[in-house]
Amino acid sequence: MEASIALSGRERKRLMDVYRGGHDPAQRLRAHILLLLAGGQSWLTISLVLFCSTATIARWKRRYERRGVEAVLGPKEHAGRPPALWRGWAAVVARWAKGMSPLDFGYVRSRWCCATLALVLSEVHQVAVCPETVRVWLHRQQMVWRRPRPTLDRTDPNRARVLRGIRRLLGRLADDEAAVFSDEVDVSTNPRIGSMWMARGQQAAVPTPGDSAKRHVAGSMDWRSGQMTTTVGARRDAGLFLAHLDELRRRYGGYRKVHVICDNASFHRPDRCKQVAAYLEKWGERIELHAHDFPARVIQHETDHLDGVLFFDRMKSFETLTFLDEYSRYWTKEEVDAAAAGRLGQARIAREGTHATLIAWGAMTARCLQAAEAAAEDGVELEVVDCRSLVPLDVDTLSASVRKTGRAVVVHEAPLTAGFGAEISARLMETIFRDLKAPVLRVTGYDIPYPAAAVEAAYLPDLDRILTAVQKVLDY
Numbered sequence: 001m002e003a004s005i006a007l008s009g010r011e012r013k014r015l016m017d018v019y020r021g022g023h024d025p026a027q028r029l030r031a032h033i034l035l036l037l038a039g040g041q042s043w044l045t046i047s048l049v050l051f052c053s054t055a056t057i058a059r060w061k062r063r064y065e066r067r068g069v070e071a072v073l074g075p076k077e078h079a080g081r082p083p084a085l086w087r088g089w090a091a092v093v094a095r096w097a098k099g100m101s102p103l104d105f106g107y108v109r110s111r112w113c114c115a116t117l118a119l120v121l122s123e124v125h126q127v128a129v130c131p132e133t134v135r136v137w138l139h140r141q142q143m144v145w146r147r148p149r150p151t152l153d154r155t156d157p158n159r160a161r162v163l164r165g166i167r168r169l170l171g172r173l174a175d176d177e178a179a180v181f182s183d184e185v186d187v188s189t190n191p192r193i194g195s196m197w198m199a200r201g202q203q204a205a206v207p208t209p210g211d212s213a214k215r216h217v218a219g220s221m222d223w224r225s226g227q228m229t230t231t232v233g234a235r236r237d238a239g240l241f242l243a244h245l246d247e248l249r250r251r252y253g254g255y256r257k258v259h260v261i262c263d264n265a266s267f268h269r270p271d272r273c274k275q276v277a278a279y280l281e282k283w284g285e286r287i288e289l290h291a292h293d294f295p296a297r298v299i300q301h302e303t304d305h306l307d308g309v310l311f312f313d314r315m316k317s318f319e320t321l322t323f324l325d326e327y328s329r330y331w332t333k334e335e336v337d338a339a340a341a342g343r344l345g346q347a348r349i350a351r352e353g354t355h356a357t358l359i360a361w362g363a364m365t366a367r368c369l370q371a372a373e374a375a376a377e378d379g380v381e382l383e384v385v386d387c388r389s390l391v392p393l394d395v396d397t398l399s400a401s402v403r404k405t406g407r408a409v410v411v412h413e414a415p416l417t418a419g420f421g422a423e424i425s426a427r428l429m430e431t432i433f434r435d436l437k438a439p440v441l442r443v444t445g446y447d448i449p450y451p452a453a454a455v456e457a458a459y460l461p462d463l464d465r466i467l468t469a470v471q472k473v474l475d476y
Contacts, residue, residue, distance in 0.1 A: 090137035097112050217230055357405045358470075359410045382470065412442075
């Protein structure tokens with residue numbers, strides 16, 4: 001590469017003398033920069049080799065071109081920004097590193113590095129510095145480079161419900177029953193070696209076993225005594241979990257039942273793992289799993305005045321309750337009839353009929369009542385059933401109504417695919433298939449993301465769609 005500067009023989013000898021025998025490190029650095037420039041080295045190479053910024057290279061190159069070698073090697077004149085200004089920018093960078101993240105500036109990174117801080121400083125304040133300068137600044141601000149501590153950034157929406165279920169289980173634990181908290185962990189015999197402090201010029205040694213064998217350990221801690229029961233396996237899978245359950249059965253042979261509280265891993269759940277399901281069929285009297293699945297109840301009412309009445313019934317019967325409220329019902333007003341509210345888990349016959357049954361919940365119940373009134377003008381009597389509670393579902397009331405009419409139409413706002421109407425349809429087919437005079441039809445929202453408010457009316461089931469479905473089941 002062509003040299004950036006041209007040195008005379010006398011200038012080269014002067015610079016070599018300073019570089020080889022000079023006592024001032026700053027002078028030796030300047031001499032080294034000029035010698036590398038004269039040797040044709042690129043600025044990037046010089047900055048990487050000498051750990052200096054390109055601004056430093058440019059500064060001494062300009063000084064040499066304007067005033068010669070002696071101006072570069074003479075007493076250091078103030079160059080660049082005043083020290084107070086440097087300290088100001090150092091404080092800015094330190095504040096970013098302590099209290100902000102690269103995400104705040106549009107960079108998809110979870111942590112800072114010197115290069116990113118230098119880039120952000122250039123973009124935000126138009127101050128150009130190299131990453132090495134940022135590193136020096138941060139050290140002067142009493143900051144160190146070390147591994148950060150990972151923290152949980154989100155909260156589990158089911159945490160309170162799960163904790164209530166665990167406390168209820170432990171509070172009712174009989175003397176002949178045991179409860180353990182179980183989990184698995186991966187163990188590597190070859191430790192991970194990260195950064196550490198050591199003497200300059202000497203490399204510290206970390207003893208290792210010489211191989212990288214990996215083991216998986218399943219462990220359970222007794223709730224009463226705190227004692228641990230462990231099982232070692234070659235893989236972290238259902239085989240390890242079942243072997244650990246066998247160990248728990250042997251360890252707690254004097255107890256009638258062992259309650260195992262674990263997380264929602266797929267091989268912890270019998271509904272997701274056939275091996276676990278088969279194991280519980282054999283040993284279900286001794287082992288009971290609690291994979292964070294303490295039951296919840298989901299209800300939705302046609303009118304809000306029933307919420308307060310059924311809430312007290314919930315307090316007497318269920319631990320967890322989820323209300324599905326709809327914005328369209330916030331301004332409905334009715335007289336509260338506590339005697340007619342019934343109990344949680346019981347559907348309500350909103351309108352008697354004989355030709356077909358409309359099944360709905362929430363705001364769609366009122367829509368179905370309107371459809372029933374419109375059909376009555378043509379001599380068709382539709383029965384409307386308000387489910388009110390989805391979990392548990394009052395299958396008996398639904399079956400009795402559809403058995404009487406022989407036809408059913410399920411109406412809800414959710415999309416057709418995987419909507420709760422499919423569950424109701426399946427339940428009816430299972431219980432009263434021979435009494436049906438036509439297939440169960442569903443009138444639902446479309447299989448698209450929920451639309452904006454301006455076009456919401458076109459998405460929700462309306463009277464025309466409901467009456468069209470009723471006509472189909474009547475004509476079948």
